[in-house]
Amino acid sequence: MTNQGAGLTALADPTRREIFERLARSPSAVGELARELPVSRPAVSQHLKILKSAGLVTDHAAGNRRVYSVDPVGLAAIRDYFEQFWQQSLARFQAAASQPTQENP
Amino acid sequence: MTTQTQATSVTTSVEVQAPIEHAFRVFTEGIGTWWNPDHHILQADLAEMVFEPRVGGHIIDRGTDGSECRWSRVLAYEPPHRTVFSWDISLSWELEPDPAKASEIEVTFTANGPDRTHVVLTHRHLDRHGDGWENMRDAVGSGWDLTRYAEAAAQ
Numbered sequence: 001m002t003n004q005g006a007g008l009t010a011l012a013d014p015t016r017r018e019i020f021e022r023l024a025r026s027p028s029a030v031g032e033l034a035r036e037l038p039v040s041r042p043a044v045s046q047h048l049k050i051l052k053s054a055g056l057v058t059d060h061a062a063g064n065r066r067v068y069s070v071d072p073v074g075l076a077a078i079r080d081y082f083e084q085f086w087q088q089s090l091a092r093f094q095a096a097a098s099q100p101t102q103e104n105p
Numbered sequence: 106m107t108t109q110t111q112a113t114s115v116t117t118s119v120e121v122q123a124p125i126e127h128a129f130r131v132f133t134e135g136i137g138t139w140w141n142p143d144h145h146i147l148q149a150d151l152a153e154m155v156f157e158p159r160v161g162g163h164i165i166d167r168g169t170d171g172s173e174c175r176w177s178r179v180l181a182y183e184p185p186h187r188t189v190f191s192w193d194i195s196l197s198w199e200l201e202p203d204p205a206k207a208s209e210i211e212v213t214f215t216a217n218g219p220d221r222t223h224v225v226l227t228h229r230h231l232d233r234h235g236d237g238w239e240n241m242r243d244a245v246g247s248g249w250d251l252t253r254y255a256e257a258a259a260q
Contacts, residue, residue, distance in 0.1 A: 083115045091119070094120075095139070097123050097131040099123045
């Protein structure tokens with residue numbers, strides 16, 4: 001079991017995905033998320049706990065509040081996969097699309 | 106060059122030695138000339154790929170047995186500057202019927218003089234694929250290799 005696997009399974013839940021997407025736009029406290037979403041504050045806390053244990057979000061104290069934000073490591077595996085996929089695909093595209101130059105090779 | 110990557114997207118870019126119209130045409134209608142033929146989800150071998158050049162069209166893989174897989178919807182088609190298409194493939198390598206669980210790819214083309222084109226590709230909303238990452242990782246196994254590109258580039 002990897003952390004990445006747990007993280008992406010955690011995102012299969014639509015409410016958690018919504019919370020994650022909101023945090024990706026701007027870090028927020030539990031109360032702010034509960035106000036903007038049709039779920040209770042305890043439910044938001046529970047979702048955040050799951051996202052945090054999956055390595056997708058991280059938190060820090062700001063005064064008397066706890067602010068949650070996206071953990072950049074959380075989606076690393078899926079990003080790495082597609083980054084590699086597209087870099088290699090674009091290299092093939094580059095070879096196919098590039099025409100011989102006028103100068104000597 | 107790789108630009109800033111957001112949490113849920115991947116961006117990569119390349120410069121090609123060709124006019125912008127040619128670069129756009131090769132990427133879209135000529136997709137079968139550069140796409141790695143091993144990358145498909147058909148049962149049979151890949152015979153050809155079709156990029157339908159219009160919004161509402163599809164990218165279609167056709168197998169040697171006549172089977173067909175429409176794995177992408179063309180969401181924007183603005184030659185020669187931009188195209189957007191969906192990635193309707195789940196992380197367990199199956200056709201994803203729910204558009205809400207599909208990610209999407211935007212490709213932009215910028216002329217860098219008459220014979221050079223800068224191409225930027227962004228694969229975004231990767232978090233929509235959520236479930237099943239482990240299956241994909243296992244399917245990918247040892248990952249891709251650069252052998253084919255090296256061969257193509259050397260010709």
